[in-house]
Amino acid sequence: MNPDSRQIQLNWVDPTTKEQQKLRLKLPIAIGRELSKMPSTIHGDRVSRLVLESTQVSRFHALILFEQGQLVVTNQSQSGTFINGISVNRGVLNHGDQLQMGNYAIAVTFVASSLETDSVISFHPDTDLPEPEVQRKTVTATSDFPPAIFQSQQISVRDLYATNLPVYQIDYVAIGAGLGSFIWVDFLRIFGVKVRQIVAIGLEKQPYARYQRLCLNSQIPLHERLRSNSDSCPDNIWGWPSYAIREAWRDFYKGKINSALQYLWQVFAEPTLAETYTPRAGNVFDSIDREAKRIGWHQIFRYGRVRAIRKTDDERYAIAYSCSSSNHRDRAIVLARYVHLATGYPAIQFLPDLQKYREKTQDFKSVVNAYEQHEHVYKHLERYGGTVLIRGRGIVASRIVQRIYEVRQRNRNIFVLHLMRSPKSQGNKFDAAQRQVENHYEFQPFNWPKACWGGELRAILENASPQQRQQFLKDWGGTTTAARSDWRRIVQEGISQGWYQITFGEVERVEREQQNTITYIKGKDLQGQIKLQADFIIDATGLEAKAKSNPLLDDLVTHYNLPLNHLGRLAVAHDFEITEMRSGKGRMYAAGAITLGGPYAAVDSFLGLQYAALRSADSLAAVRAPGMHRLNCFCSFSQWCKWITNQSPV
Amino acid sequence: MTPTLLGRWQTRLLLLATIGAFVTSPFALGYLRPEASFSFFWVLGYVAIFGIAWDIVYDYLQKFRWDRDWPGVLQLLAGIWEAAFLAVILKIFHLPGIPQETSLFWFALHYSLVWLSVYISAQVIMRILFLRWRFHGGQWL
Numbered sequence: 001m002n003p004d005s006r007q008i009q010l011n012w013v014d015p016t017t018k019e020q021q022k023l024r025l026k027l028p029i030a031i032g033r034e035l036s037k038m039p040s041t042i043h044g045d046r047v048s049r050l051v052l053e054s055t056q057v058s059r060f061h062a063l064i065l066f067e068q069g070q071l072v073v074t075n076q077s078q079s080g081t082f083i084n085g086i087s088v089n090r091g092v093l094n095h096g097d098q099l100q101m102g103n104y105a106i107a108v109t110f111v112a113s114s115l116e117t118d119s120v121i122s123f124h125p126d127t128d129l130p131e132p133e134v135q136r137k138t139v140t141a142t143s144d145f146p147p148a149i150f151q152s153q154q155i156s157v158r159d160l161y162a163t164n165l166p167v168y169q170i171d172y173v174a175i176g177a178g179l180g181s182f183i184w185v186d187f188l189r190i191f192g193v194k195v196r197q198i199v200a201i202g203l204e205k206q207p208y209a210r211y212q213r214l215c216l217n218s219q220i221p222l223h224e225r226l227r228s229n230s231d232s233c234p235d236n237i238w239g240w241p242s243y244a245i246r247e248a249w250r251d252f253y254k255g256k257i258n259s260a261l262q263y264l265w266q267v268f269a270e271p272t273l274a275e276t277y278t279p280r281a282g283n284v285f286d287s288i289d290r291e292a293k294r295i296g297w298h299q300i301f302r303y304g305r306v307r308a309i310r311k312t313d314d315e316r317y318a319i320a321y322s323c324s325s326s327n328h329r330d331r332a333i334v335l336a337r338y339v340h341l342a343t344g345y346p347a348i349q350f351l352p353d354l355q356k357y358r359e360k361t362q363d364f365k366s367v368v369n370a371y372e373q374h375e376h377v378y379k380h381l382e383r384y385g386g387t388v389l390i391r392g393r394g395i396v397a398s399r400i401v402q403r404i405y406e407v408r409q410r411n412r413n414i415f416v417l418h419l420m421r422s423p424k425s426q427g428n429k430f431d432a433a434q435r436q437v438e439n440h441y442e443f444q445p446f447n448w449p450k451a452c453w454g455g456e457l458r459a460i461l462e463n464a465s466p467q468q469r470q471q472f473l474k475d476w477g478g479t480t481t482a483a484r485s486d487w488r489r490i491v492q493e494g495i496s497q498g499w500y501q502i503t504f505g506e507v508e509r510v511e512r513e514q515q516n517t518i519t520y521i522k523g524k525d526l527q528g529q530i531k532l533q534a535d536f537i538i539d540a541t542g543l544e545a546k547a548k549s550n551p552l553l554d555d556l557v558t559h560y561n562l563p564l565n566h567l568g569r570l571a572v573a574h575d576f577e578i579t580e581m582r583s584g585k586g587r588m589y590a591a592g593a594i595t596l597g598g599p600y601a602a603v604d605s606f607l608g609l610q611y612a613a614l615r616s617a618d619s620l621a622a623v624r625a626p627g628m629h630r631l632n633c634f635c636s637f638s639q640w641c642k643w644i645t646n647q648s649p650v
Numbered sequence: 651m652t653p654t655l656l657g658r659w660q661t662r663l664l665l666l667a668t669i670g671a672f673v674t675s676p677f678a679l680g681y682l683r684p685e686a687s688f689s690f691f692w693v694l695g696y697v698a699i700f701g702i703a704w705d706i707v708y709d710y711l712q713k714f715r716w717d718r719d720w721p722g723v724l725q726l727l728a729g730i731w732e733a734a735f736l737a738v739i740l741k742i743f744h745l746p747g748i749p750q751e752t753s754l755f756w757f758a759l760h761y762s763l764v765w766l767s768v769y770i771s772a773q774v775i776m777r778i779l780f781l782r783w784r785f786h787g788g789q790w791l
Contacts, residue, residue, distance in 0.1 A: 231777075231784070239784060240777045268722035433716040444716070451718030454785040455652025611785050618782075633779040640778045 008064075008071070009109040010099075011506060013421060015054065015428070016470075016477040017567055017596075018394075018542050020352070025050065027071070031101060032060040033471075039063075053470040056102025056429055064093065071108075073099065085423055096506065096522040098422045103429075103478060105422035107506040109522065119355035120347035120544045121369055125305060128203045128210055130217075130348055130372045132364055145331050146308040146320035153560070156313045157335065165320075166332040170199050171626050173319055173336040175306050175552075177202020179211055180342025180592040182288070183234055183609045186295055187617040189649045190237060190639050193627035195296040199334060201304045201321055207297065208234075208288050210344065215281055218370045218540075219399040222282030227395050227446060227482055229453075230267050230277045232607035234284070235291035237614070238640055239607075242267065243279035246287075275485055276445040284606075294646055304332070306552055309339065310559075315584030338625055340616070341570075341578075341590040342609070345543040346550035348372070351391060354539050357510040357517070366517050367510070370396045370540040377536045378407050385413025386535035389519060391507075393420050393441055394479040396540040398487045401500070405490045408499070416500045417532055419519065423504055430475045436483065439491050440502055444480035452476060452601040453608065462574055462599045470566050473601060505530060510537065545569060545593035545604075553594060556581075567597035574599045575619040576612045587623070589616040651772075652719045653712075657788025658705040661776065664790060665768045666698045669775075673767050677760050690760055692747030696736055697764070704732055722769070729765045733758070 009024045025048040030038035037059035038049045052061075058077035065072050071093040075081035082100035083091045093099065095110040124131040147163045149155050160167055172188060174181035177200040185198055204210065220226060231239035241249070244267040252260040266277035292298065304323035312318050312335065319334045348371045357367050368374040370392075380386065381404065388404060390397050401416060408414045420440055427435030427442050436443045451457040461472055481487070494500025505521035508529070512518070517537050521530040546568040547553040553570065556562060562580050563571040572595045573579050581588040591612035593604040602608035621630040627650075629635065642649055653661070674694050680686030708728060712720055737757060744750055776783050780790045 237781065238777045240774055270721055271717065271719075272721055273723050427716075430716070432714045433718070435716050449717045451652040451787075453652065455718050455787050456654050456712075457652075457718055458785070459654060459787065614781065614785065631781050636781050637779055 010050070010106045011109065012104055012106040013479075014474075015103050016473040018477075018479055019349070019544075023050065027064060027066045029064040030060065031057075031062045031064070032076075033057045034059040052101065052104050053467075054102050054104065054474040055471050056475065057104065058102075061101050062099075077101070085425060098504075100422070103474065105424075107421065107522075109506070119350045119352045120549060121350050121372065122347045122549075123210070126203070129213070130369070132350075132358065132369075132372070145322060150308050150310055150318075150320060153311065154313055155310045155318050157316075157318075160312070160318055160333055160335070163333070167335060168199070168332065169335045171197040171336060172199070172338045172340070173317075173334055174198065174200040174300075174340045174342065175202075175309075175319070176200075176342040176344060176592075177204070177207060177301055178209075178342060178344050179207050179234060179288075179606070180344065180609050180612075181340065182207035182292065182297065183606075184340045184342065184589075184591060184613040184616065185297065185300060186235075186291060187237060187610075187613040188620075188628070189295040191617050191621060191627075191631055192629045192650060194650055195299050197627055198300045199302050199336075200297070200300050201302050201306055201319070201334070203303065203305060205298065205301055205303075206289075207292065208285055212281070212285060214371050214543075217373050218396045219403040220281050222285070223280055224399075225278040226281050226284060228278055228284070228606055229446065229450075230279065232453075232605060232610070233287065234606045234609070235287040236643060237610060238636070238643075243283060243287075244277045247279070247283065271445050271483075276482065278482075290646070294643070294648060296648065308552070308555055308559075309588075311581070311583040311586070315586045317581075317583060317586055317588065337586045338620060339586075339588045341553070341588065341594065342592045343550055343552065343594060345545050345593050345604075346547075346553070347544045349542050349544040351507075351539050351541060353507045353510050354391075354537060357512070361512045363512060366512075366535065367537045368539070370400060370538050371543065374538065377538065378403060380535070381414050382407045382411050385411050387415040387417060387533065389417045389419055389517070389532060389534035389537045390540055391419050391537065392479070392540035392542065393418070393424075393481070394540065394542065395447075395481045396542070398441070398481040398484070400538055400540055401490060401494070402487060405494070412499075414499065416494065417534060418500065418502045419507070419521075419532065420502060420504050421506060428475060428478055435480070438483075438488060439495065441491070442478060442480045443483035445482055446602075447480065447605065448602045449476050453605070453611065458600065461601055466566065469597070469599075473567075473597065476601060503530075503532065543593070545596060547594055550594070565597035569597050570594050572598045575615040576600075577616065577619065585623070587620065587625075591616075651721070651725070652717070652787060653709075654787030654789065655705060655709040657783075657786060658709065659702060660790055661772055661783075661788040662701050662705065662768075663698060665771055665776075666694055666701075666764070669767050669771045670694050670697075670764050673764050674760065677756070683756065689748045689752060692745070693736070693757065693760065694764065695747070696745060697732065697761075700736065701732065704728065725769060729769075733761045733765075736761075 007024055007026050012021050014021050028042050029048045031050045032038045035049055035051055039047055061077040062081045063074045073091055073093050075089045080087045084098050093108055097108050099106045099108055121130050121132050149159045174185050181200045230244035231242040233239055244263045248260040248263040266274045270276040304321040306321045308320045310318050316335050316337045317339050323330045348369055350369055354367050424437055424440045427437045508520040508522050510519050516533050519532040547557055547570050565571045570590050572590050576589045578588045578590055591609055595603050621628040674690045676682050677690040678688055712718055783790050
């Protein structure tokens with residue numbers, strides 16, 4: 001290390017958002033949970049204090065000093081500080097070392113990395129397909145639409161009509177028209193609102209279109225199972241009959257008594273004595289089709305892309321949307337008093353080094369994101385064999401390993417390198433409980449501990465302060481996969497047969513050399529460098545949901561100066577209202593991934609969307625929004641009877 | 651299920667007072683046995699009263715589970731444990747309202763039917779009647 005600079009770079013993955021964090025800090029450095037507990041100066045030098053929000057990190061956890069030409073870390077915590085997995089009280093840090101504190105694994109670099117850009121793959125604004133070449137900012141190109149009056153904070157309705165654009169008036173508007181919108185509309189319909197009072201604006205008619213595409217790309221064909229609970233039914237607000245009961249019933253009817261009994265046993269004993277039941281993707285989509293028909297979704301859906309939303313002078317919202325197709329330009333305004341935002345994940349996260357590789361080589365075939373269509377990878381492997389490098393260790397990585405295993409049954413000449421940033425020997429801890437770990441995969445049936453949906457953890461999070469929420473989300477979050485016995489067997493088998501190998505390290509860069517990708521990993525010292533050669537690299541690190549990545553939300557946040565939470569998502573109240581957007585009687589709600597970091601953890605799940613929809617529906621019923629009636633026991637029962645007999649709710 | 655302590659108490663009391671009482675009636679009125687006996691209602695009462703204390707224990711144990719859940723199979727084990735405890739107390743000590751010579755067969759039959767109907771109602775009826783029940787850890791109030 002160059003002693004003059006006295007700076008090091010720390011890289012880690014945030015346990016909640018899974019986003020990469022990068023910080024260059026001047027020595028000495030103190031790390032801990034509470035700023036006030038860490039020293040501000042040492043021997044007259046100002047200390048750089050790094051706060052890590054997690055209860056697994058002590059208030060003052062570790063100190064990094066420059067002593068006699070080397071970097072020395074001193075542990076200050078009872079739970080210990082680890083260098084490359086070894087517990088140290090006082091240890092020397094080298095370039096490329098992994099520093100572990102609680103659930104954080106921090107890579108230490110003496111030479112700063114040149115990768116600074118935030119890289120994502122956007123969804124195409126018109127087709128909604130993942131488009132690696134589309135630059136995010138190009139979609140907000142200025143034009144004559146939305147009209148100039150949209151520059152003010154509040155629009156007069158008279159001015160709106162003066163624009164000569166078609167203006168429609170309606171009570172409720174759902175923006176996005178994906179699963180979040182569908183579930184909200186389902187609640188509105190069951191609470192008494194009529195079809196003609198609601199409009200859902202989006203790009204695709206089927207509410208699950210984008211979700212299904214991402215499932216298929218990330219290797220969940222229709223017969224495979226989603227990572228979702230039996231009673232998380234986007235088609236049924238009561239969760240009964242659950243998917244397990246429906247599947248058991250169907251199998252029983254077909255004479256498959258054993259599998260029917262197995263599903264029932266699974267939901268009775270999961271996760272303790274049986275593997276968690278999860279529904280087949282195809283069954284979930286079919287059930288949504290049935291419910292969409294029952295509630296009149298196809299009359300409610302309107303094709304279009306929302307460009308801007310503004311408050312009006314009559315306590316409503318003006319929503320400017322374009323519904324242009326290739327042969328004609330069409331724009332319109334909808335005026336509504338109640339608006340719901342569920343625009344989903346704005347983009348797919350893409351590892352910066354892979355983004356750089358693509359920009360440099362224009363090779364979009366060998367380096368892919370798991371959520372992009374990448375069937376050619378498996379076809380190539382099946383025919384010619386080869387090596388695949390997988391990045392990320394969540395549920396998507398598990399599915400890809402499974403798919404490769406299946407392909408491998410037809411061609412034995414396939415090898416998998418699974419590159420992880422750091423070893424994982426211990427699972428996250430919270431109070432008296434700890435998460436299970438096997439082969440560096442951390443297991444959890446769903447993406448949050450179960451009690452986040454409707455148990456004790458839900459209540460704890462809702463009642464917590466924003467500061468505490470940050471900590472809880474870190475403690476409960478992180479990258480996990482399901483403890484499916486087939487996946488565990490595949491990994492075990494792969495390791496023992498040698499075709500599946502787990503490697504750890506911080507990627508420096510990815511290059512193309514003679515038909516192969518070469519991943520360079522930082523070595524322990526400045527000279528050392530590990531090279532990983534692979535035919536394909538699959539990035540399975542996830543989706544991105546910062547409000548600023550979505551042009552519509554970005555415009556709304558900037559225009560009305562809306563507060564964002566610590567994860568950069570929309571700040572919402574307990575009932576999911578964006579309170580700063582209140583316009584007299586008008587109310588605006590949000591749901592889904594764009595609200596993570598607020599009062600509820602499991603926002604991007606079927607059941608979480610239902611929870612959000614229920615909370616906003618209850619608050620709309622409380623303010624006597626048109627058509628809305630709070631569902632008491634009797635109404636709930638009569639609505640359920642309509643559901644089971646497939647009759648329209650109103 | 652991911653019940654909270656308050657949810658456990660509310661669901662237990664409501665279901666024992668309704669479904670539990672409904673299942674107990676034929677036993678108490680003598681439709682299933684030669685003689686009528688009000689002691690079955692006393693059993694129901696003890697299940698409720700002791701259960702309030704047991705629920706505190708279960709809630710404590712639940713905190714050791716990462717998912718903070720309480721699957722059906724643990725509900726079954728808890729049910730068996732509560733029945734065994736009650737049977738021992740009944741036989742060794744005298745509990746007001748229940749004669750010490752009560753037949754264990756009839757006790758077990760009545761208790762099992764009550765447990766089963768309460769379990770099924772919690773899975774089905776509570777969800778259908780109380781939309782918010784499953785999001786509030788079993789609280790219906």
